[in-house]
Amino acid sequence: MKSIAVLAVAAxxxxxxxxxxxxVVLEANAARSEGQWGAELGAxxxxxxxxxxxxxxxxxxxxxxxxxxxxxxxNAATPPECRKVDGGKVVSDKRCESDSTRFYGRVExxxxxxxxxxxxxxxARLMSSKLRPYGTLAVPLVPLVNVKANAGPKYLAAxxxxxx
Numbered sequence: 001m002k003s004i005a006v007l008a009v010a011a012x013x014x015x016x017x018x019x020x021x022x023x024v025v026l027e028a029n030a031a032r033s034e035g036q037w038g039a040e041l042g043a044x045x046x047x048x049x050x051x052x053x054x055x056x057x058x059x060x061x062x063x064x065x066x067x068x069x070x071x072x073x074x075n076a077a078t079p080p081e082c083r084k085v086d087g088g089k090v091v092s093d094k095r096c097e098s099d100s101t102r103f104y105g106r107v108e109x110x111x112x113x114x115x116x117x118x119x120x121x122x123x124a125r126l127m128s129s130k131l132r133p134y135g136t137l138a139v140p141l142v143p144l145v146n147v148k149a150n151a152g153p154k155y156l157a158a159x160x161x162x163x164x
Contacts, residue, residue, distance in 0.1 A: 024043070024163065024164040025046065027041070027159060027160070029042075031156065031157035031159075032155070032157075033155050034128065034155075037065075040157055044056045053111050054119075056109075059106070062101070062102045062127060082095050082096035102127055105126045106123055117139075118140070119136070122134070122136065123136055132155050133152050133153070134151060136150045137149050138161055141160070146160070148161040
């Protein structure tokens with residue numbers, strides 16, 4: 001009888017800690033977003049984790065070289081203006097910046113297949129006032145480390161995801 005009580009206490013203490021070991025998520029991806037190639041660094045925290053189902057909000061930064069051949073800086077204008085190459089329409093100066101750092105927020109809902117450990121799901125990403133839906137797939141590489149891919153309208157990313 002004592003051994004059953006000890007097992008029950010151990011389970012009550014250890015089982016709630018097991019999901020907490022994989023609540024924090026860090027990601028590093030190569031990505032294409034809104035026509036720009038770059039790198040994406042992000043972090044998230046699973047707020048709901050029931051069985052294989054998870055809801056994970058997160059945030060990160062998208063780093064790109066900012067060079068876009070569709071726009072050119074017109075230095076002849078006073079002050080200099082950023083213009084579209086096709087038609088010469090004046091656009092936001094951000095389009096002509098040489099380096100670009102943009103922050104994003106995201107939320108993902110995923111389900112992990114119990115035997116294979118493969119996670120599939122959907123997400124939404126808010127960057128530069130644009131909300132974009134996407135699908136996500138993560139395949140285990142080693143324990144707690146996945147190879148991950150996201151794809152949606154004007155968004156594509158692939159990289160590594162680590163859970164802690």
